């Protein structure tokens with residue numbers, strides 16, 4: 001297991017947001033982190049990254065992660081693609097990529113192989129890119145450096161269907177190289193990418209197992225995610 005989470009608890013602004021989350025992320029493939037709005041998916045990623053105070057146990061690559069500085073976890077290969085993408089709007093695509101480089105030999109070959117469009121748009125200001133193109137920049141930045149695990153938060157949110165498909169195709173290729181913990185509301189994307197699934201409910205782990213088992217269980221998807229399984233088939 002590349003990530004083991006046990007009894008993870010987070011209190012923010014007087015609320016007990018996470019109340020004993022527990023799950024593992026396998027060394028390969030995509031683990032989907034699911035649940036209705038506000039159940040604590042993003043907070044779980046931020047707790048793993050050391051961005052919010054948390055108690056419990058998080059083992060990243062066999063070593064305790066809680067209490068370690070975020071930049072040390074990132075240096076040790078914990079890549080994060082946040083939900084809001086955080087590209088520098090006033091800088092060009094090339095400048096956004098260059099700023100992300102942390103190692104002597106960044107993997108520009110991989111990035112331009114996955115995202116040929118970014119080479120063509122190297123001189124364009126990132127703020128003028130479409131949402132999908134900005135998402136590509138956000139993913140590309142992380143891939144320039146070596147990673148042991150990627151945390152990717154709602155990468156397809158707000159994107160047009162064709163762009164959702166393009167982002168899913170990229171993540172599918174990335175997942176052959178590095179495991180991904182993926183927060184994703186689009187069940188068609190989950191169905192395509194995820195090997196394992198974890199569902200949070202009210203700050204706790206309500207379900208964990210094979211993604212295909214969850215998605216083929218109409219009662220479970222309805223009660224845990226609030227959707228019928230047919231919603232995930234299109």
Ligand SMILES: Nc1ncnc2c1ncn2[C@@H]1O[C@H](COP(=O)(O)OP(=O)(O)OP(=O)(O)O)[C@@H](O)[C@H]1O
Pocket residue numbers: 012013015017035036037038039040041042043044
């Ligand atoms: N800094 C904070 N202070 C107080 N409450 C917070 C803070 N950050 C998040 N919360 C609350 O914690 C709960 C979980 O938020 P979180 O963003 O983790 O949920 P989520 O499952 O990712 O939701 P969504 O699917 O809507 O993005 C929400 O009720 C949110 O309002």
